[in-house]
Amino acid sequence: MEALINNGKQEKRKRNIALIASLLFVLLIALTLFSNTLVALTLPKVITEQPVSGTLDLAFQGTATLRSAIEVDLSNPGGLKTMKVLVKEGDAVRKGQILVQYDNSEAEQQIEADQDALKKMKLPMDRLEDEYIQAARGEDPAAIATAQHALESVKLDIAAQEKRIRMLQTQMSAKRELLAPFDGIVTAVNAIEGLPSTASDIRLFYTDKGLRFDIQVPADLAAALAEGDPLNIRTLGKNSRIVQGQIMKIEAGNAPNVRDMPTDGSQTSSPSSGESLTVRESNRLLVSLHDESLRKGDRVQVELSKTVGDEALIISSKAVRRDRNGAYVFTLESRSGPLGNVYYATKRSVTVSGADDQRTAIDAEFWDKEVNIIVESSDPLEDGRRVRY
Known part of the structure; x- marks a missing residue:
């Protein structure tokens, strides 16, 4: 009887050990799976x-603002007071046209004073000529030389004074009026009647040189273009149409257009850490165009496209x-x-x-x-x- 009881206890102990081992094995598997899950979540x-x-x-569409190909600031070289402004912003002017008139009364007074001085210089001319003639009739070389010297001296003074007057008259004529040096359009008027001339009384757009604009385009599209190539340009506004410009210059951009693309939507990291980047290098196109209906400040649009090979x-x-x-x-x-x-x-x-x-x-x-x-x-x-x- 005692042997049976002992056998029963042993069997029970074995079952308990097997159960505990099974539980431990299951727990080990569960912990392994759980730890793998935790690791996976990290x-x-x-x-x-x-x-x-x-x-x-590839496609690109961009807009730009037209500006003057050449604009020149015009002013009075003498800084004279403005008397009358004859043009306004937007006026088309011809070469030689008067733009501004200036008060040149001081120069006029100076010329009048110099002309009076010239008259005084000429007063002794008749007397000196007579003295020279009388001396020449005699036989005194010294008297002849003295009379001749006096006459020549006055003639030189008169010639110098006449030259000075001509120079002042030329300067007065140049300073009295501001003339258009070429056909153009007035883009700014800074001269004010009654005030001295400024560094830029009139700003004049050189119409013969046309308009221009610059625009940044993707480098892979700019690679198909060359300086001197024609370029179709669309004008923006009510009467939109296509005009043709010419590429004057192609310049490399300042730097690649790099835009950080955070993968978690909240922060950025350095490229070396594996962050995704969109990089598109750009070039600057300088384009000129000639069209009488277009003006500085008008907006234009450029469209470019390119197909990458099918491989x-x-x-x-x-x-x-x-x-x-x-x-x-x-x-x-x-x-x-x-x-x-x-x-x-x-x-x-x-x-x-x-x-x-x-x-x-x-x-x-x-x-x-x-x-x-x-x-x-x-x-x-x-x-x-x-x-x-």
């Missing part, structure tokens, strides 16, 4: 897409990142693990053939359309970092 959450084959049609793969622009070595993307790599697939971010360099704000064309070589490209991430990524998918 991993960056990524969103992916697959590239598609096709062409990328490209198209992906979202925000999937493309850049560092010192160039453009790259992160792809999603799946690896088998004890508890299922584990996902990692893999950095891969790409060659960008064109881009706009939404889409980017990359080189199709070595690429498979089935690959998953990481578009967004809740945290900055690094090559080989485990992610949550």
Whole structure:
């Protein structure tokens, strides 16, 4: 009887041990799964897409304000008081037309005084000539030389005075009126009647040189243009139409147009941390045009387009990142693990053939359309970092 009781106790002990072991095993599995879940929750959450084959049609549309190709500030060189302003802003003027008249009374008075002095200089001329003639009839060389010297001296003084008067008259004529140096349009009038001349009494637009504007365009579109090329331009307003301009100059932009694209929507990080960037370099176009109906300040529109070759793969622009070595993307790599697939971010360099704000064309070589490209991430990524998918 006692043996049976002991056997029963042993069996019960074994069952309890087996039960406890089972519970411990289940608890271990649960803890493992729970810890994996906690770890997974700390991993960056990524969103992916697959590239598609096709062409990328790049397009740009921008507006600019017309300004004068050449504008000249005109003023009175003598700083005289303004007497009368004969033009107003917007007037079309011809070369040589009087724009402003000035008070030149002081110069006139000076000329009158110099002319009176000239008359006085000429008064002894008759007497000196007679003295010279009388001396020449005699035989006294000294008297002849003295009379001749006196006569020549007065003649030189008279010639100098006449030259001075002519110079003053020329200066007075130049300062009395402000003339248009070329055909143009008055764009500003700063002269005020009764006040001295300013540094810019009249600003004149050189109509023969036309109008111009500058505009920043994407570098990949500007690459198809050259200085001297014609460019279709649309005027804005009630009578919108197409006019033709000419590209005068193409200049590199100040810096690439880099716009940070935070993946979590709340903060930014440096490019080296794996943040997505949209980078579109720009060039500055300087364009001239001639059209009599257009004026300074009018608005115009420029439209450019370009098709990227059909060998490209198209992906979202925000999937493309850049560092010192160039453009790259992160792809999603799946690896088998004890508890299922584990996902990692893999950095891969790409060659960008064109881009706009939404889409980017990359080189199709070595690429498979089935690959998953990481578009967004809740945290900055690094090559080989485990992610949550």
